[in-house]
Amino acid sequence: MKWQTLVLSFLSSTTLAAPVYVEPSPPSPVYTLRISGGGPDLNSHYLSASGSVIGVFPDAQNDPIKFYAVPNKSTGLVELHSWAGIPSSPGTPGTPGLPNAPKTGAIALVGNARTGLMELTSVEDPAAVCADGDGDDNLDCEWTSFTLNQGTPTEGKPANTVTYAGPGGWVAFKSADNVGGGEGWVVRWKQPQATTTQDFVPVDLVYEPIFTIADTAE
Numbered sequence: 001m002k003w004q005t006l007v008l009s010f011l012s013s014t015t016l017a018a019p020v021y022v023e024p025s026p027p028s029p030v031y032t033l034r035i036s037g038g039g040p041d042l043n044s045h046y047l048s049a050s051g052s053v054i055g056v057f058p059d060a061q062n063d064p065i066k067f068y069a070v071p072n073k074s075t076g077l078v079e080l081h082s083w084a085g086i087p088s089s090p091g092t093p094g095t096p097g098l099p100n101a102p103k104t105g106a107i108a109l110v111g112n113a114r115t116g117l118m119e120l121t122s123v124e125d126p127a128a129v130c131a132d133g134d135g136d137d138n139l140d141c142e143w144t145s146f147t148l149n150q151g152t153p154t155e156g157k158p159a160n161t162v163t164y165a166g167p168g169g170w171v172a173f174k175s176a177d178n179v180g181g182g183e184g185w186v187v188r189w190k191q192p193q194a195t196t197t198q199d200f201v202p203v204d205l206v207y208e209p210i211f212t213i214a215d216t217a218e
Contacts (some may be wrong), residue, residue, distance in 0.1 A: 007026050023203065029209040030083045032064045035187075036158045036204040038172050042185060047120075047205070050184065054107065054120040057184035065122065066211065067107060072144040077165060080107040080146050082122065108143035109164060109189050116168070116194025118142065120187040148207055162205045171200040 033047040035056060047054050048062035066083040082105035096147040105193040109118035123129050124142065130141035145165035155157045163169075175186045187203070190196075 001023040004096055028068050028212060028213045030066050030067055030211055031067050031207040031209055033162065033205050033207055034064075035172070036161075036206050038185075038203040041171055042201065044204060047187065049122045052122050053175075053186055054122055055172070055184055065107070066210065069146075069148055073166065075145045077145040077147055079126075079144055080162075082106060106143050107146075108140045108141055111139060111188070113140040113142070113191075117162075117196065118189045120189070125157035130152050158206050159208055162207050167192050168194075171201050172203050172206050173198055173200045 002067050002184070032157065034157060035042045035050055037043055042056055045056045046064035048057060048064055050057045050062060052076045069078040071077075071083050072079050084105065105122060105124045108121050108123040108126050108130060110121040110123070111118040118140070123141070126143045130143055142164070147163050147165070149161045149163060165199055168189055170187055171190045172185045172187050175184050187205070188200075190200070
């Protein structure tokens with residue numbers, strides 16, 4: 001699809017500097033993301049990455065994305081950093097591994113902010129990829145202003161949702177372009193001014209803790 005081609009072109013055209021790894025501060029929960037709403041093809045399905053695009057895909061080999069939150073001092077909100085764990089040591093079942101490489105990947109929104117549609121994307125070293133002036137002039141990359149909303153369900157909304165700064169909400173679009181083949185869904189942040197002729201459904205993204213990074217200091 002044209003939109004995904006633009007996003008992938010943006011990511012491949014940027015010049016990557018040496019990635020900067022941000023150590024998660026124990027105790028720090030690691031989360032997955034699942035869809036709430038959108039009908040049986042989407043509801044309760046976990047998000048995974050097909051290449052760099054995040055969504056719901058039929059390929060069984062697509063593992064759910066995992067991330068931890070890092071506060072951003074400039075925005076007062078959080079960044080969603082990818083968790084790159086390694087298997088636990090023998091004899092310690094259920095113990096999460098430590099990150100296996102000194103780099104930070106993150107969840108970002110990539111697209112044309114002026115048209116009001118931004119695609120949920122997995123970005124390696126977002127500090128370089130999303131830097132001002134990089135990439136296609138028609139595309140933007142934002143990653144520093146997510147919110148992990150806590151609390152109980154209200155007004156038809158589930159508890160523990162992820163949102164982005166500013167007005168708008170999450171929507172899912174059908175997509176035939178994914179690693180495993182077949183029809184999948186991509187997730188985008190849609191601002192109120194966005195207009196589109198494609199079919200989409202409003203959804204919520206719910207974060208779920210799967211383990212906590214423990215303090216291993218003696």
